[in-house]
Amino acid sequence: MEPPIEPDESDCCNSGCNPCILDVYEEQLRKYKQRTSSLITKNNCISLTSYAIFKLINIEKHWKQTFLFTFEYCGPQKGEPKVDASLLYKPGQHFLMKGKTYDEEFTRAYTPIPIENQSDLQFTTLIKLYEYGVMSRYLKKISIGRETLWRGPYGDFTINYDIQHMLLIAQGTGLAPLYSIAYDIVNNDECCTFLKLFFCCKDSNSIYLREQLYKLSTYWNFSYEVFLSESQGISPKYNEIIHPKKLRCDEIETYLKDKHKSVNILICGSENFMEDIKKHVLRSSVAEEDVFTF
Ligand SMILES: Cc1cc2nc3c(=O)[nH]c(=O)nc-3n(C[C@H](O)[C@H](O)[C@H](O)COP(=O)(O)OP(=O)(O)OC[C@H]3O[C@@H](n4cnc5c(N)ncnc54)[C@H](O)[C@@H]3O)c2cc1C
Structure with missing residues (x-):
């Protein structure tokens, strides 16, 4: 800002x-002072350079192998000064979690998502667990009350609150940072950016954060469309626009018509997905500096 x-x-x-x-x-x-002072004067309970302990306090099944994990800061450890701390990060940033088994240590990135009325010492992440994933296996086994190690926040994307339009293109759990950014913008009374989300997933059962997306769409400046790679069994809820096909360049071009100089495009998904979509977007004469991949 x-x-x-x-x-x-x-x-x-x-x-x-x-x-x-x-x-x-x-x-x-x-x-301006009000918005920045909270970031300057409060101590962040998560650090870029050392791990802080957060206790797992809730696991909620979201869909099949995807869960919402909620963690809470455990407070300063022995020898650390007691200070008034909050968990501070910018929308779209991620944290690193360290997992441990008896013979190895490993680190993976996860993105906190905003949850209404959540304490400022807690955060929630939407995590998909993979059968053969190292961290996935660790997360499958941990139970409520377990202490876990986190550091961050990382990621250098900064929202341009003055941009007229923002196109968010997400695949799977890549929705997390883009949802966080959209949530921040719709809740900012001074920001007049129009947001459009194209969300790509397998089928209508795997529309992540479905209730939350619907709620965002009740704001005047947010709308979304879903693209399914598997078209069977479409079951729209609310007034959702669901396309029984993959996102193609025509939809992107149609959206971008007349917006080339006043739009930021944010893309998050697998490496291949981001590379592919970015190529389509750049063909529509959008400047490269207006396209962000996470
Ligand atoms: C900046 C950033 C933010 C991220 N935020 C999130 C988030 O909010 N939520 C979230 O769920 N993940 C997120 N990820 C991905 C996450 O960091 C891990 O890569 C993921 O959880 C898999 O870790 P793992 O150790 O279980 O699997 P690994 O041991 O790393 O991989 C083992 C096997 O698991 C499978 N696998 C792993 N990742 C994928 C994948 N993406 N697609 C298909 N198969 C896969 C493959 O079979 C792979 O061979 C983020 C990644 C980055 C870089």
């Missing part, structure tokens, strides 16, 4: 406008 630019005394026309340009500046400065 950029600080507001201070107007010159001569920018005021002295005609008694309400609000005056100088008042508008003061108000913007107050909001």
